[in-house]
Amino acid sequence: MYSSKKLLVGRHSSKNKFYSVTICTKQRIPLFKNFENACTATRGLVYMQNKVHTICYTLMPDHLHWLFQLKDLPLADVMKQYKSITTVKINKLNCSTGPVWQQNYFEHQLRAEDDLINQARYIISNPLRAELVNDVGEYPFWDCVYLCDHELSN
Template sequence: MPDLPASHRLRLGRFAESNRIYLLTTNTLGRAPVFKDFSLGRLIVSQFRHAQNQGWAISLAWVVMPDHFHWLIELQQGSLSELMQKTKSLSTRSVNMATGRKGSLWQQGYHDRALRREEDLVKQARYVVANPLRAGLVEKLGDYPLWDAIWL
């Protein structure tokens, strides 16, 4: 295997399939808690909606945490790499415009996990949206503003 940084090794052999369900995760640069400001987190939510409106992916569940997001999607067109590149690029631009900051917002790369349709997708969605509870950010899921799931 070539001597590549871990973020580049993640891309080797990555295959994306339309109509397949994926759990995607990415972190902010240096795990900075940018989205403690919920108004900035709403900008990420807007990108999830934009991806769906463009026909790139169907959002099944998501949560925007202070320093990362989890996004359960059904890929519709293009590749995961294209989807994540567009989402990260457009969200960086939105956050930078809103805050006057410059430069990168996200760490390179992302984590993806393909799910089989037989897997309990509702269980995966609950896992995604329960992140704020497990992190101790709220006592009740409904108290956290940056999540959604089509089943809940």
Template sequence: MPSQNCSHRLRTGRYSESGQIYLVTVVAVERQPVFTTYKTGRLVVEAFRKAQEEQFANSLAWVVMPDHFHWLIELQNLSLPKLMARTKSRTTVALNRATQRQGPVWQHGYHDRAIRKEEDLLAVARYIVTNPVRAGLVKKTGDYSLWDAIWV
């Protein structure tokens, strides 16, 4: 795990751009499976919807796994670091309230990858929504309830 200083150096030179499509992955602290129920997973989904409602990000595809999420977005009127800080904060507050727990939910930082225009967005979305199948949680994507994609 990179130190805080190393983590900071990895972000040096990064910038986010409105209209750019990003694949973002956020992992729970120590990969704890905190989103194991539909109810807790929907707390993350509500944060995605709020970001879209506020016109900060257009959600293209997402999946909420027990210990992380993948979110394919078109960034709109907010920087990616601010969007991720808001999303992580909202989900932490909501989960802690709903489950009477305390403390952080997410690891520091997040992984992001800008998607080039020539990349096949449908293939990226397919990769995201089939994550529960690859993880052995379900036999087919339709059996998992915490995912969505605009192409479906």
């Protein structure tokens, strides 16, 4: 795998643009099957609200899908801050040390606001595709600013 710096060569983020990001745990360990770990990672998203405007997220057992609009910080700084605060808190909770997240992350800038609903539906439907639940409403670690679960089923 390429290093993060090589993956980001020629890329830049833009204020007020929408990004869909996927962050995986180190070695895809399912840390978020543990309820307290999942709550800690979710609280980290709330903490980031002064840095981004979250549209939706779904925290899966070994990764996070997060759709948001950047405010003032560059995307790389948002990712660094989120990973840092959640790593410190999860390590403290588990009396552990070391990285929680993979160094890299996958990102996609949405080119049109019309793509937001489709991307949000895709993100929120992840627990269904992974067969973790039969209905999105049964899954505890997701949120979306403008969709309710009955609209996602259609």
